[in-house]
Every structure is written in C-alpha cells, then in structure tokens.
Amino acid sequence: MSKDTGFVVLRNVKGNAKPGIVCERCGEVITDIHLAGVVWVKEEAEVEEVKVLCKTNGCLSSEPYRHAPWHEMRHYLLWLLRNSGVKNEGQLRKEWKSAEEFASMR
Numbered sequence: 590m591s592k593d594t595g596f597v598v599l600r601n602v603k604g605n606a607k608p609g610i611v612c613e614r615c616g617e618v619i620t621d622i623h624l625a626g627v628v629w630v631k632e633e634a635e636v637e638e639v640k641v642l643c644k645t646n647g648c649l650s651s652e653p654y655r656h657a658p659w660h661e662m663r664h665y666l667l668w669l670l671r672n673s674g675v676k677n678e679g680q681l682r683k684e685w686k687s688a689e690e691f692a693s694m695r
C-alpha cells in the first residue's frame with residue numbers, strides 16, 4: 590500500500606524530490622510548522638506510529654483525534670532530531686549546513 594500522507598517525499602513539476610509533510614486527514618501539504626501537530630493513539634505502547642494532522646482545516650482538533658496525546662509539529666521535529674543524535678544547537682547548525690551543501694551539489 591502506498592503512503593502519500595504523513596512524512597513523505599514530494600516531487601515538483603520538474604521531478605525534483607524534497608521531503609515534505611502532508612496532513613493525513615485532509616491531504617494539505619504542511620508548509621508552516623506552527624500549523625500542524627502529530628497525534629498517537631496507543632499511549633501505553635512502546636512504539637507507536639504518529640499521525641500528522643493540520644490545524645488549518647481543523648484536522649488536529651477533529652474526532653477521533655481531539656483528545657489523543659499530541660505534540661506541536663515544531664516540537665515533534667526538534668525532539669525527533671534530538672532523539673536521533675542532534676543534541677544541541679551547534680550540531681543542528683552543522684547538520685543544516687551539511688544538508689544545504691548536499692542539496693547544492695544535486
């Protein structure tokens with residue numbers, strides 16, 4: 590089954606790929622981290638998938654997600670980096686620069 594929402598790779602008209610986030614309820618592409626969040630439903634599970642939901646169209650506050658545990662998207666992404674080994678601002682700046690250099694070579 591193909592996955593075309595959540596954390597995905599988007600392609601522009603030229604076929605260039607870029608990481609993206611798409612609301613899993615309405616399909617809106619998230620372009621502002623302040624306008625989205627992630628929820629999970631099995632609070633006691635050791636590992637649980639998250640569901641990306643936008644605020645723009647009210648998906649984050651809709652049922653059945655309204656009372657689910659959640660994170661603001663901006664916090665989730667930073668914690669994702671932190672839990673993946675980027676522990677401080679210096680490391681984040683280094684990885685940001687590396688990503689920009691990599692993108693410029695393509």
Ligand SMILES: [Zn+2]
Pocket residue numbers: 612613614615616617642643644646647648649
């Ligand atoms: Zn939505």
